[in-house]
Amino acid sequence: DIQMTQSPSTLSASVGDRVTITCRASQSISTWLAWYQQKPGKAPKVLIYKASSLESGVPSRFSGSGSGTEFTLTISSLQPDDFATYYCQQYNSYSRTFGQGTKVEIK
Amino acid sequence: QVQLVESGGGVVQPGRSLRLSCAASGFTFSSYGMHWVRQAPGKGLEWVAVISYDGGNKYYAEFAEGRFAISRDNSKNTLYLQTHSLGAEDTAVYYCAKASCSSTSCHIAGGDDSWGQGTLVTVSS
Numbered sequence: 001d002i003q004m005t006q007s008p009s010t011l012s013a014s015v016g017d018r019v020t021i022t023c024r025a026s027q028s029i030s031t032w033l034a035w036y037q038q039k040p041g042k043a044p045k046v047l048i049y050k051a052s053s054l055e056s057g058v059p060s061r062f063s064g065s066g067s068g069t070e071f072t073l074t075i076s077s078l079q080p081d082d083f084a085t086y087y088c089q090q091y092n093s094y095s096r097t098f099g100q101g102t103k104v105e106i107k
Numbered sequence: 108q109v110q111l112v113e114s115g116g117g118v119v120q121p122g123r124s125l126r127l128s129c130a131a132s133g134f135t136f137s138s139y140g141m142h143w144v145r146q147a148p149g150k151g152l153e154w155v156a157v158i159s160y161d162g163g164n165k166y167y168a169e170f171a172e173g174r175f176a177i178s179r180d181n182s183k184n185t186l187y188l189q190t191h192s193l194g195a196e197d198t199a200v201y202y203c204a205k206a207s208c209s210s211t212s213c214h215i216a217g218g219d220d221s222w223g224q225g226t227l228v229t230v231s232s
């Protein structure tokens with residue numbers, strides 16, 4: 001299986017901060033990468049697909065970039081509703097894999 | 108609107124089997140691929156399996172290969188996950204999720220209603 005490694009595991013930030021989360025794949029996945037947001041007790045929600053395409057209804061402060069093995073999720077100005085856990089997932093291979101998650105906490 | 112409702116979870120002894128179901132409504136179920144994803148208590152997301160719109164293609168995570176079987180009944184708008192030889196490591200909330208297209212190659216669909224609420228499987232003696 002392709003391994004996905006996110007960093008950092010936890011991130012402390014303040015409202016208004018610019019936040020960047022990195023996801024690295026163990027082999028090239030082109031741009032077959034999605035980013036999800038999950039809040040406690042809730043199902044995940046997709047934010048970005050195909051590495052940089054913003055899902056309908058997702059605020060424009062979220063953006064994604066990258067290709068091959070290195071990807072980033074950026075929140076341009078962190079809002080109170082954005083404190084959550086974020087996951088990347090590759091869908092290049094038949095067997096999909098998630099990263100281990102990045103928890104964004106209030107500083 | 109799209110609605111996905113999982114059922115079939117519960118407490119099961121190690122080594123036993125369990126069949127999970129996901130009842131779909133609010134969309135043309137037979138036109139979309141479907142996924143199972145699980146999450147152990149306090150842990151991250153773990154993809155389990157995907158099935159194409161017609162059930163013709165199925166793919167599994169390494170840990171699920173040979174132990175779990177994904178299937179669907181389009182006449183009943185229902186997705187299934189048959190699990191066997193369960194161990195403590197299989198304790199998790201199991202979610203079904205709608206794909207963004209008919210095949211197995213696309214991402215999980217967006218929107219707040221593309222995932223079910225989950226069903227908890229607890230493997231314990």
